[in-house]
Amino acid sequence: MFSRRYKAVVTVPPLAWVAFFLLLPYLLMFCYSFWSLSPAQTIVHSWELTNYKNLFRKSVYWETLLRSIWIAARVMLFSLLLGYPLAYFLSFYAGKRKDLLYQMVIIPLWVSYLVRAYAWKTILGSDGVLNTFLQYVHLTNRPLDFLLYSPFAVVLTLTHIYTPFTILPIYASLEHIPRNLVEASHDLGASPVQTFWKVIFPLSIPGVVAGATFAFVLSLGDFLAPMLLGGPSGIMISNIVVTLFGAAYDWPLGAAISLGLLVIVVSLLFASERLEKKWSFS
Amino acid sequence: MALQTTPAASAKTTEPATRPTLLSVRNIAKNFRQNAVLRDIALEIAEGEFLTILGESGSGKTTLLRIIAGFESAASGELWMGSERLDVEPPYRRRVNTVFQNYALFPHLTVEQNVAYGLRVARRPDSEIRQRVAEALEKVKMTAHAKKKPSKISGGQQQRVALARALVNRPRLLLLDEPLSALDANLRRQMQVELKSLQREVGIAFLFVTHDQEEAMVMSDRIALLRSGELEQVATPREIYSRPATAYVAQFIGHTNLLSGEVRSGIVRCGALSWHVPLPDGPALFSLRPENIRVSTNTTSNNVRVTARVLQQAFHGATELVRAQCADGLVLVVRTASGGLAQEEVCLEFNPADAIPVRQSPARN
Numbered sequence: 001m002f003s004r005r006y007k008a009v010v011t012v013p014p015l016a017w018v019a020f021f022l023l024l025p026y027l028l029m030f031c032y033s034f035w036s037l038s039p040a041q042t043i044v045h046s047w048e049l050t051n052y053k054n055l056f057r058k059s060v061y062w063e064t065l066l067r068s069i070w071i072a073a074r075v076m077l078f079s080l081l082l083g084y085p086l087a088y089f090l091s092f093y094a095g096k097r098k099d100l101l102y103q104m105v106i107i108p109l110w111v112s113y114l115v116r117a118y119a120w121k122t123i124l125g126s127d128g129v130l131n132t133f134l135q136y137v138h139l140t141n142r143p144l145d146f147l148l149y150s151p152f153a154v155v156l157t158l159t160h161i162y163t164p165f166t167i168l169p170i171y172a173s174l175e176h177i178p179r180n181l182v183e184a185s186h187d188l189g190a191s192p193v194q195t196f197w198k199v200i201f202p203l204s205i206p207g208v209v210a211g212a213t214f215a216f217v218l219s220l221g222d223f224l225a226p227m228l229l230g231g232p233s234g235i236m237i238s239n240i241v242v243t244l245f246g247a248a249y250d251w252p253l254g255a256a257i258s259l260g261l262l263v264i265v266v267s268l269l270f271a272s273e274r275l276e277k278k279w280s281f282s
Numbered sequence: 283m284a285l286q287t288t289p290a291a292s293a294k295t296t297e298p299a300t301r302p303t304l305l306s307v308r309n310i311a312k313n314f315r316q317n318a319v320l321r322d323i324a325l326e327i328a329e330g331e332f333l334t335i336l337g338e339s340g341s342g343k344t345t346l347l348r349i350i351a352g353f354e355s356a357a358s359g360e361l362w363m364g365s366e367r368l369d370v371e372p373p374y375r376r377r378v379n380t381v382f383q384n385y386a387l388f389p390h391l392t393v394e395q396n397v398a399y400g401l402r403v404a405r406r407p408d409s410e411i412r413q414r415v416a417e418a419l420e421k422v423k424m425t426a427h428a429k430k431k432p433s434k435i436s437g438g439q440q441q442r443v444a445l446a447r448a449l450v451n452r453p454r455l456l457l458l459d460e461p462l463s464a465l466d467a468n469l470r471r472q473m474q475v476e477l478k479s480l481q482r483e484v485g486i487a488f489l490f491v492t493h494d495q496e497e498a499m500v501m502s503d504r505i506a507l508l509r510s511g512e513l514e515q516v517a518t519p520r521e522i523y524s525r526p527a528t529a530y531v532a533q534f535i536g537h538t539n540l541l542s543g544e545v546r547s548g549i550v551r552c553g554a555l556s557w558h559v560p561l562p563d564g565p566a567l568f569s570l571r572p573e574n575i576r577v578s579t580n581t582t583s584n585n586v587r588v589t590a591r592v593l594q595q596a597f598h599g600a601t602e603l604v605r606a607q608c609a610d611g612l613v614l615v616v617r618t619a620s621g622g623l624a625q626e627e628v629c630l631e632f633n634p635a636d637a638i639p640v641r642q643s644p645a646r647n
Binding site: 183185198 | 382
């Protein structure tokens with residue numbers, strides 16, 4: 001149907017793009033992860049597993065990785081708890097205001113990530129909005145120090161930033177539920193609560209899985225929120241990677257950690273895709 | 283047979299059958315924005331009856347069904363089932379079940395789980411659920427597909443599952459919203475017969491919505507013909523065909539010739555045609571079925587007789603519909619035995635008793 005020339009013109013550029021900007025960097029990273037650093041801070045091209053061994057041997061790395069997973073898990077959980085009811089309301093009860101409310105969910109995504117992170121800094125800081133208010137109403141007599149520079153601050157900020165990412169897929173999957181299924185359920189004697197748990201929720205699982213994956217994966221690799229608001233106790237794995245590639249100049253170890261993270265994320269994406277397929281019926 | 287042809291005869295047929303009344307629809311009205319979708323609908327459904335609501339799309343038939351099911355609320359009027367007022371209850375408290383147009387089977391549940399749904403939410407004991415689901419699937423011949431998901435079975439099979447899912451709850455009234463419209467013609471005819479015999483077997487009253495007059499005629503005990511939100515006539519298929527109350531009914535059900543004439547002292551004149559009628563003076567409208575017009579053979583009867591020129595013949599299998607034009611321009615549709623008419627000029631006749639006076643249907647939006 002199309003000439004070979006046309007096919008070449010449309011397929012070669014994207015393939016080249018992927019090869020140069022995705023596959024090649026990954027390949028380089030893969031190579032780096034087996035190399036090592038000489039005492040003189042030069043890269044030694046020797047093929048060893050030292051970096052991967054260090055990942056497990058040095059507690060700072062795997063502890064930070066575990067903390068990152070724990071933070072990402074909490075962000076995922078809270079995003080779902082906040083996002084699902086909103087998506088459900090939007091889809092089933094918003095009526096004429098649906099489009100307006102939908103836009104209001106989207107708008108925060110247009111605001112720079114940095115601005116939103118800094119906003120939380122001014123709210124949570126020791127002379128921030130929240131602490132000032134609490135002292136003003138005499139609920140506390142000195143600033144609460146766990147608010148900022150803590151895993152709490154990181155979880156709060158990431159939840160705020162990534163909740164829209166969970167709302168959108170959940171909303172989309174709720175919108176796809178034929179309304180006559182809800183009517184059929186009522187018709188067969190199921191109360192609204194029974195209908196929710198037996199029909200609506202099961203059919204929205206693909207959206208929940210997609211939303212959960214977004215929140216978890218995006219949080220797991222985040223480094224700005226922990227850098228700005230995490231303090232020493234809220235450090236995440238990406239901060240270590242940044243340090244290793246930057247100030248520490250230990251690219252081999254940084255590459256090994258990055259690849260480890262990549263393996264986790266890719267397997268999660270595979271798992272979530274299978275789960276979504278299992279719960280899709282159309 | 284001398285047939286009485288007063289308009290009052292059609293009013294008698296709107297009374298319910300002799301069986302006790304199951305559901306009584308009292309003066310239901312419904313508006314969408316400014317438009318009246320249903321106006322003052324009054325209808326009685328008898329126990330075990332197969333009642334069809336027939337109407338064109340936009341006539342309000344689905345809205346009426348949805349009001350009875352509880353998915354929509356009426357602007358005014360009441361629904362009573364025995365001594366229980368139905369229209370104030372939410373749909374899940376009404377002893378009414380629905381078979382939806384697109385079946386609305388739950389895609390994440392198997393055939394068996396779909397059928398069990400109503401019993402599960404009613405928290406019936408497991409053993410009872412298993413038994414009743416098995417019986418229901420047996421009844422619609424779907425036992426072999428019990429473990430399949432709805433997407434893995436055909437449209438006709440989904441239709442049966444939807445029926446089983448509704449009937450397993452032993453509702454007092456089953457609502458069916460154009461359940462056969464998605465099936466192809468052959469399967470559709472087969473399902474019409476099956477559905478009718480199933481209804482007889484279970485003895486549950488069926489309220490069936492369709493736009494297909496032939497389907498309504500084949501299946502129903504009574505037909506309620508709805509036009510632009512108002513009931514035109516409620517009667518048995520035979521009555522509605524042979525004694526249409528209005529011009530609209532006569533034209534909607536089967537073919538007919540509408541003859542518009544003027545009555546003067548007991549004689550109606552309609553172009554070249556004239557015959558005796560027991561009607562007051564003034565304009566009158568008559569419905570004359572094509573099969574009641576014959577090619578004239580003798581000249582002794584009291585039949586109305588007219589000469590006409592054959593315009594067109596349409597083959598319909600056992601019969602043919604012939605369009606013939608009288609000298610004054612009036613075109614009559616005549617049903618003849620297959621084989622058609624050889625000559626171009628024919629003499630047609632009909633018994634004046636077969637010309638049924640009908641009310642002019644007022645123009646509505």
